[in-house]
Amino acid sequence: MTESPRSETPADLVARVFDEEERRQQEIAAAEAAQRGPEGSFDAEQLTLRQGLRRGGKGLIGFIGLLGFVETLETSAFAVIAPDIQKSLDVSDGTIGAIGGAFGILFLLGSIPLSSLADRMPRKLVVGAAMSLWSVVVMVTSAISNAFLLFIARMGAGLGQSYYIPVAGPMLMDGYPIGARAKVFALNGWFQMAGQALGPLVAGLVVLIATGDEGWRWVFLTMGIMGVPLAISAFFVREPRRGSHEMQAVLGQELEQSEDELPISLSVAFERLRKIKSFYYYLTGMAAIGFAIFTTIIFINLHLEDHFGLTAFERGVFGSLTVLPGFVGAAVSGKRADALFKEHPSRAMIFIGALVVTFGAIQVVGIWMPAVWLLGIFLGASNAFARAAFAILPGVIASVIPYRLRSRGTALVGIYMFLFGAFLGAVITGMLSDVHGEQTAITVVILPATLVGGTLMAYGSRFIEGDIALVIEELHEEQDEAERLKGADAADIPVLQVRNLDFSYGKVQVLFDIGFEVRQGESLALLGTNGAGKSTVLRVVSGLGVPQRGVVRLHGRTITYADPGMRAKIGIVQLAGGKAIFPGLSVEENLRMAGFRYGHAELEPRLERAYDLFPVVAERRSATAGEFSGGQQQMLSLAMALMHDPEILMIDELSLGLAPVTVQSLLEVVERLRDDGQTMIIVEQSLNVALAVADRAIFLEKGQIRFEGPAQELAERDDLARAVFLGQSGSGG
Numbered sequence: 001m002t003e004s005p006r007s008e009t010p011a012d013l014v015a016r017v018f019d020e021e022e023r024r025q026q027e028i029a030a031a032e033a034a035q036r037g038p039e040g041s042f043d044a045e046q047l048t049l050r051q052g053l054r055r056g057g058k059g060l061i062g063f064i065g066l067l068g069f070v071e072t073l074e075t076s077a078f079a080v081i082a083p084d085i086q087k088s089l090d091v092s093d094g095t096i097g098a099i100g101g102a103f104g105i106l107f108l109l110g111s112i113p114l115s116s117l118a119d120r121m122p123r124k125l126v127v128g129a130a131m132s133l134w135s136v137v138v139m140v141t142s143a144i145s146n147a148f149l150l151f152i153a154r155m156g157a158g159l160g161q162s163y164y165i166p167v168a169g170p171m172l173m174d175g176y177p178i179g180a181r182a183k184v185f186a187l188n189g190w191f192q193m194a195g196q197a198l199g200p201l202v203a204g205l206v207v208l209i210a211t212g213d214e215g216w217r218w219v220f221l222t223m224g225i226m227g228v229p230l231a232i233s234a235f236f237v238r239e240p241r242r243g244s245h246e247m248q249a250v251l252g253q254e255l256e257q258s259e260d261e262l263p264i265s266l267s268v269a270f271e272r273l274r275k276i277k278s279f280y281y282y283l284t285g286m287a288a289i290g291f292a293i294f295t296t297i298i299f300i301n302l303h304l305e306d307h308f309g310l311t312a313f314e315r316g317v318f319g320s321l322t323v324l325p326g327f328v329g330a331a332v333s334g335k336r337a338d339a340l341f342k343e344h345p346s347r348a349m350i351f352i353g354a355l356v357v358t359f360g361a362i363q364v365v366g367i368w369m370p371a372v373w374l375l376g377i378f379l380g381a382s383n384a385f386a387r388a389a390f391a392i393l394p395g396v397i398a399s400v401i402p403y404r405l406r407s408r409g410t411a412l413v414g415i416y417m418f419l420f421g422a423f424l425g426a427v428i429t430g431m432l433s434d435v436h437g438e439q440t441a442i443t444v445v446i447l448p449a450t451l452v453g454g455t456l457m458a459y460g461s462r463f464i465e466g467d468i469a470l471v472i473e474e475l476h477e478e479q480d481e482a483e484r485l486k487g488a489d490a491a492d493i494p495v496l497q498v499r500n501l502d503f504s505y506g507k508v509q510v511l512f513d514i515g516f517e518v519r520q521g522e523s524l525a526l527l528g529t530n531g532a533g534k535s536t537v538l539r540v541v542s543g544l545g546v547p548q549r550g551v552v553r554l555h556g557r558t559i560t561y562a563d564p565g566m567r568a569k570i571g572i573v574q575l576a577g578g579k580a581i582f583p584g585l586s587v588e589e590n591l592r593m594a595g596f597r598y599g600h601a602e603l604e605p606r607l608e609r610a611y612d613l614f615p616v617v618a619e620r621r622s623a624t625a626g627e628f629s630g631g632q633q634q635m636l637s638l639a640m641a642l643m644h645d646p647e648i649l650m651i652d653e654l655s656l657g658l659a660p661v662t663v664q665s666l667l668e669v670v671e672r673l674r675d676d677g678q679t680m681i682i683v684e685q686s687l688n689v690a691l692a693v694a695d696r697a698i699f700l701e702k703g704q705i706r707f708e709g710p711a712q713e714l715a716e717r718d719d720l721a722r723a724v725f726l727g728q729s730g731s732g733g
Contacts, residue, residue: 045177045179046179046338046339046342047177047179047180047183047338048180048183049180049183049184049187049334051180052176052177052179052180052181052183052184053176053180053184055176055177055180056175056176056177056180056184056240057175057238059237059238060171060172060175060176060237060238060240061172061175061176061184061187061188063230063233063234063237064168064171064172064188064191065187065188065190065191065192066191066230067127067131067164067168067230068164068168068188068191068192068195069191069192069194069195070195070223070226070227070230071161071164071192071195072192072193072195072196072199073195073196073198073199073202073223073226074138074157074195074199074223075103075199076195076196076197076199076200076203076297076319077199077200077202077203077219077223078100078103078154078203079100079200079297079298079300079301079319080199080200080203080204080301080312080315080316080319081203081207081216081219081312082096082100082298082301082302083301083302083305083312083315084207084213084215084216084312085099085150085216086302087213088213088214088216089146089147089150091147092430092434093299093302093430093433093434093438094427094430094431094433094434095147095430096298096302096430097298097299097426097427097429097430097431097433098151098426098427098430099147099150099151099154100154100298100426101424101425101426101427102151102152102154102155102158103154103155103157103158103161104158104418104426105155105158105418106155106156106158106159106162107158107159107161107162107414107418108158108162108414108415108418109159109162110130110158110159110162110163111162111163111165111166111410111411111414111415112266112411112415114126114130114162114163114166114167114411115166115167115266115407115408115410115411116263116264116266116407116408118163118166118167118170118407119263119264119404119407119408120263122239123167123170123171123239123407124234124235124236124237124239125234125235126163126167127163127167127168127234127237128231128232128234128235130159130160130161130162130163131160131163131227131230131231131234132231133156133159133160134157134159134160134161134224134227134231135160135224135225135227135228135231136224137153137156137157137159137160137224138157138160138220138223138224138227139220139221139224139225140153140156140224141153141154141157141220141224142217142218142219142220142221142224143217162414165410165411165413165414166407166408166410166411166414167407169394169397169406169410170242170406170407170410171239171240172184172185172188172394173394173397173398173406174240174241174242174243174244174245174403174406175238175240176245177245177248177249178245178246178249178338178395178398178399179338179342180338181338181394181395181398182333182334182337182338182341182391182392182394182395183334183335183337183338185334185390185391185394185395186330186331186333186334186335186337186391187334189326189330189334189387189390189391190327190330190331193323193326193327193330193387196319196323196326197319197320197321197323197324198320199316199319199320200315200316200317200318200319200320201316201317201319201320202219202222202316203216203219203312203316204311204312204313204314204315204316204317205313205316206218206219206222207219207312207313208312208313215312216312241254241257242257242403242404242406243403243404243475246398246403246471246475247475250472250475250476251475251476251479255478255479255482256482261557261558262557262558262559262561262562262566262570263562263566264404264405264408264561264562265543265561265562265563265566266408267563268543268546268561268562268563269405269408269409269561270408270412271546272405272546272547272548272560272561273401273405273408273409273412274412275504275546275547275548276400276401276467276470276548277460277463277466277467278349278396278400278460278461278463278464278467279397279400279401279409279460279467280460281456281457281459281460281463282393282396282397282413282456282457282460283412283413283416284416284456285353285356285452285453285454285455285456285457285460286413286416286417286453287416287417287453288448288449288450288452288453288456289356289417289449289450289453289454290416290417290418290425290449291424291425291428291429291445291446291449292359292360292363292425292445292446292449292450292453293386293417296363296425296429296442296445296446297319298426299429299430299433299438299441299442300367300379300438300442301315301319302433302438303367303438303439303442304318304372306438307438307439308372310372318372318376321376321380322376322379322380322383323380323383324380325380325381325383325384326380326383326384326386326387327387328384329383329384329385329386329387329388329391330387330388330390330391332388333355333387333388333389333391333392334391334392337391337392337395338395341392341395341396341399345396345399345461345464345465345468346461346462346464346465347461348392348395348396348461349396349457349458349460349461349464350458350461351392352389352392352393352396352454352457352458353453353454353455353456353457353458353459353461354454354458355385355386355388355389355454356385356386356389356450356453356454356457357450357451357454357455358382358385359382359383359385359386359389359450360382360446360447360449360450360451360454361447361450362378362381362382362385363378363379363382363442363446364442364443364446364447365378366378366379366381366382367438367439367442367443368439368443396464397409397410397413399464399467399468399471400464400467400468400471401471402471402474404561405561425445425449428445429441429442429445432444432445470549473500474551477499477500477551478551481497481499481551481553481556485556491520493555493556494517494518494519494520494553495518495519495520495522495554495555495647495648495679496517496518496541496552496553496554496572496648496679496681497517497518497551497552497553497554497556498514498515498516498517498537498540498541498550498551498552499515499550499551499552499553500513500514500515500549500550500551501513501514501515501537501540501547501549501550501551501552502514502547502548502549502550503533503536503540503545503547503548503550504548509703510533510536510703511533511536511537511540511547511703512702512703512704513704514533514537514550514700514703514704514705515550515705516698516705516708518648518679518681519679520677520679521674521677521678521679522679522680522695522696523674523679523680523681523682523693523694523695523696524680524681524682524694524695524696524697524698525681525682525683525684525690525691525693525694525696525697525698525711526538526681526682526683526684526697526698526700527684527687527690527697527698527699527700528699528700528701529701530685531702532700532701532702532703533700533702533703534652534683534700535652535653535683536703537683537700538574538650538652538681538683539574540552541572541574541650541681542564542567542568542572542573542574542650543559543562543563543564543565543566543567543572544564544574547560554567554570554571554572554647554648555647557570559572568644569597570647571644571645571646571647571648572646572647572648572650573641573644573646573648573649573650574641574650574652575637575638575641575649575650575651575652575654576637576652580637580640580641581625581633581636581637581640582625583624583625583626584624584625584626585624585625586621586622586623586624586625587617587620587621587622587623587624587625587628587636588607588621588622590625590636590640591607591610591621591636591639591640591643592607593640594639594640594641594643594644595607595643595644606643606645607643609642610639610640610642610643611639613639613642613669613672614635614636614638614639614669616632616635616665617632617635617636617639620632629662630657630658630662631658631659631662631663631665631666634654634658634662634666635665635666635669638651638666638669642673646678647679648679648680648681649673649678649679649680649681650680650681650682650683651670651680651681651682651683652683653683653684653685654666654670654682654684654689655684655685655686655689656685663686663689667689667692667693670682670693671692671693674693680693682694690711691711691714694711695710695711696708696709696710696711697709697710697711697714
């Protein structure tokens with residue numbers, strides 16, 4: 001007897017649907033991978049320095065290089081004259097160390113607002129204004145009379161130079177091709193090393209010519225005057241297009257620059273950057289390295305005076321000579337770094353970590369040398385390794401950070417380096433030096449700092465190729481969207497677009513590659529069991545959650561980096577389940593609080609509209625909101641949300657814990673809104689409630705979209721709805 005074929009259960013049907021969807025997604029991913037090339041690398045043409053300068057121009061690197069030259073000239077000169085200042089103002093090692101670290105306070109804090117300005121206006125204007133301030137402050141420093149005023153002056157100088165990390169570096173990244181980027185930054189490092197080499201020499205020479213204990217004042221006056229022509233020329237330098245070379249390398253063309261993107265929020269940008277894993281380890285590594293790089297030079301000069309009896313001029317000559325090997329380190333590293341980074345980005349990151357650890361070890365050994373010439377050899381060698389590392393690092397930053405976030409990303413580097421490194425390092429080293437001497441202080445600070453910093457950078461190498469791949473993916477997505485919008489009618493542009501969304505709470509990822517669109521006037525239901533990620537999707541769309549991957553757009557405008565307040569202003573309003581009212585205020589006070597952004601003439605019509613929609617709320621406008629039942633509080637919450645005439649209204653758990661009669665009343669209001677053309681996303685545990693008002697439905701399971709389709713089709717497929725939503729494997733029951 002032939003066995004009859006087994007009937008297909010709902011679970012079998014759902015499994016077949018899921019398998020087909022998974023196969024389709026794999027085909028799409030394979031096609032995209034073939035289009036994009038090898039993961040984790042930019043297919044950029046390798047160029048010589050001469051070729052890179054020919055394409056990007058010599059003017060920009062010349063200008064940025066001179067800025068770095070003057071800045072390092074002044075800071076290295078300060079290190080040389082620090083013992084003279086210490087004697088003149090009669091302060092301790094700890095005090096002079098704190099004064100030296102004061103530069104980093106506003107250098108750090110100033111970089112935050114300046115990075116925001118750099119994203120809103122031409123960066124050359126930021127450079128011109130900041131350099132003007134720096135020149136004035138440094139000249140005024142020559143006239144200070146006590147340690148406190150010098151501390152303030154050094155903070156002012158730090159503010160004037162705070163543009164350099166978030167502005168100068170990104171300008172070079174945007175100005176020159178990827179295939180020559182390390183070579184260009186190595187050349188920029190040469191300018192800085194020239195300042196570092198000549199600074200001690202110039203400072204020593206000026207003090208020698210000026211004679212007397214106050215010769216250090218003439219050093220500041222000289223440095224300030226040197227900055228004036230650079231401040232003026234900043235307003236005439238070329239402004240490079242942001243991200244142009246990444247677009248050329250990945251897409252083969254430059255995309256048109258959108259003029260209506262929302263401003264990048266500082267908090268959102270920093271949160272997104274910290275979710276780039278390789279960059280996060282880079283940041284923490286730089287925090288540790290900051291202890292070694294920016295503070296020990298002062299204490300080395302104190303050691304040269306106390307232990308070897310070198311004068312200011314002799315210390316200047318010594319400092320200049322120990323810088324020279326850095327030119328070799330930067331040149332060799334810059335020549336090979338571009339090719340190494342293209343072929344093996346992770347190996348390049350490990351190489352950087354090894355260079356940092358070697359730099360620290362050599363410097364610690366050198367500080368214990370009994371002869372000054374031996375100390376000079378070791379310090380010169382350590383400088384070569386440090387400059388080799390710093391020739392490669394900017395390419396790492398440029399490769400893993402989306403081009404829109406470069407100014408914020410480099411500002412974040414400054415925060416970690418100077419807040420956790422330079423300033424604290426100067427204070428700690430100074431305290432140790434007062435008690436145990438310069439040699440012990442330098443050893444205790446540098447050795448663990450460089451070991452930890454280099455190890456963290458090397459550890460971050462395991463993530464770098466994946467992070468580069470995400471940058472490449474984002475460029476492709478931007479290109480695809482630009483192509484789609486060409487010639488598109490306004491009706492073809494979705495109100496809301498979510499693409500490639502990944503989100504994590506800490507180390508636990510809860511959303512995986514979420515993507516959907518919502519059209520004008522459409523109601524979309526997000527369904528799924530507890531923990532599926534429904535409410536998290538709303539949090540990301542409203543800006544309360546920052547994803548580590550993906551794009552959010554409203555009417556075609558990218559809002560991925562906009563904060564919740566900005567998103568609310570442009571029409572994204574979320575009704576949070578169970579916590580959207582002020583229980584201690586009256587009903588009308590709640591509504592007026594919801595409309596606090598509007599003037600009286602605009603607020604009153606909005607109040608009347610809310611009362612018209614919710615008669616129950618209108619009848620008890622003077623009652624305390626906390627006295628309302630759960631259903632009435634939900635009505636008030638909805639009324640408060642509608643005060644903003646939202647472009648898209650997101651409702652989280654509308655019916656949770658409410659009586660059926662109350663739910664029906666709320667549904668009537670939601671249906672009216674839908675009929676009036678209100679675009680909505682509704683998160684619901686109740687399948688029937690969601691499908692009663694939704695045009696389309698999306699099922700989420702463990703943070704992934706498992707089904708998307710018309711709500712009516714889903715409502716008619718009881719087997720599929722039960723199997724997906726309730727987790728049942730059979731029919732009946």
